[in-house]
Amino acid sequence: MLAEGPDTVGTFVGEPVLGTGGIIPPPKGYWKAIQEVLDKHDILLIADEVVCGFARTGQKYGSHLYGMRPDFVTIAKGLSSVYLRIYGSIIGERVWSILEQGTEQHGPLGHDWTYSGHTLCAAAALANIQVVGPYWLPRMKAELECHPTVGEVRGIGILSAVEFMRDPKARIPFEPGLQVGERAAATLLENEVIARAMPHADTLGYAPPLIIKRGEVDIIVAVRAVDTTYRALKTEGAI
Known part of the structure; x- marks a missing residue:
C-alpha cells in the first residue's frame, strides 16, 4: 500500500475468518493491527460476513468478535440459513452520511436489483435471525x-x-x-x-x-x- 501510495487505495476487503480458503482464524491481534493502518491512512474497510455473520463465530458478526470497525458489511448465507436466496449490505455511518449529503445535493442514489426486497425471502430472513446455538x-x-x-x-x-x-x-x-x-x-x-x-x-x-x-x-x-x-x-x- 505504501509503495502504491495510500491515496490510491480505496478500500481493504477481508473476511473476519478466512472461509473458503480453509476456515483459518486470524492470528491474535491481526485485525487490530489492520484497523490501525486503515485509520491512519483514512481507508475504508469492507467486512465480508457472508460466512462469519449471524452468530456463526459465536458473536452476531465476526467483526464484533475481532473488534473490526467496517464501513461496509456484506451479508448473505446466514441471513436466511440459505432456506431462501437473500443478500444485503450494511453501510456504516461514515459512508452513509456522504450518501445522504449527495442525495440532498444531486438527487436520490439509484441502486436496485431485479429481486431486491423479495417479500418471501425477507420474511424467511427475519424468522431465521431469531434462532441460534454452539458446543461444537x-x-x-x-x-x-x-x-x-x-x-x-x-x-x-x-x-x-x-x-x-x-x-x-x-x-x-x-x-x-x-x-x-x-x-x-x-x-x-x-x-x-x-x-x-x-x-x-x-x-x-x-x-x-x-x-x-x-x-x-x-x-x-x-x-x-x-x-x-x-x-x-x-x-x-x-x-
Missing part, C-alpha cells in the same frame, strides 16, 4: 486432534475445519494426488453427513446449521470418516 468445536477437537493423520482442528464458534497431514508433528502434507480431503468428505457423505473438501490443502470444512442440537453434534463427530480414510491409505501403501 471442543467435541471436534477432543475426537480428532490426536488422530495420526490430523494436523489441525481449528475454527471459531460452530465454523470449523479438519486439516489432514502425512506427518502432523513435522507439518508434512499429503501429496495432492491422493485427494485425502475429498475422500474423507465422500466417506462422510456415505454416512449422511455433509462436509466440504476445501481447496486449501487437504481440509474438511464444517458449517452446521445454527439450530443443531448436542445429540446431533455427537452423531456427526462419531462418524469415523477419518479412520476409514486412514485405513484405505494404509491398504494402498500411501502411508
Whole structure:
C-alpha cells in the first residue's frame, strides 16, 4: 500500500475468518493491527460476513468478535440459513452520511436489483435471525486432534475445519494426488453427513446449521470418516 501510495487505495476487503480458503482464524491481534493502518491512512474497510455473520463465530458478526470497525458489511448465507436466496449490505455511518449529503445535493442514489426486497425471502430472513446455538468445536477437537493423520482442528464458534497431514508433528502434507480431503468428505457423505473438501490443502470444512442440537453434534463427530480414510491409505501403501 505504501509503495502504491495510500491515496490510491480505496478500500481493504477481508473476511473476519478466512472461509473458503480453509476456515483459518486470524492470528491474535491481526485485525487490530489492520484497523490501525486503515485509520491512519483514512481507508475504508469492507467486512465480508457472508460466512462469519449471524452468530456463526459465536458473536452476531465476526467483526464484533475481532473488534473490526467496517464501513461496509456484506451479508448473505446466514441471513436466511440459505432456506431462501437473500443478500444485503450494511453501510456504516461514515459512508452513509456522504450518501445522504449527495442525495440532498444531486438527487436520490439509484441502486436496485431485479429481486431486491423479495417479500418471501425477507420474511424467511427475519424468522431465521431469531434462532441460534454452539458446543461444537471442543467435541471436534477432543475426537480428532490426536488422530495420526490430523494436523489441525481449528475454527471459531460452530465454523470449523479438519486439516489432514502425512506427518502432523513435522507439518508434512499429503501429496495432492491422493485427494485425502475429498475422500474423507465422500466417506462422510456415505454416512449422511455433509462436509466440504476445501481447496486449501487437504481440509474438511464444517458449517452446521445454527439450530443443531448436542445429540446431533455427537452423531456427526462419531462418524469415523477419518479412520476409514486412514485405513484405505494404509491398504494402498500411501502411508
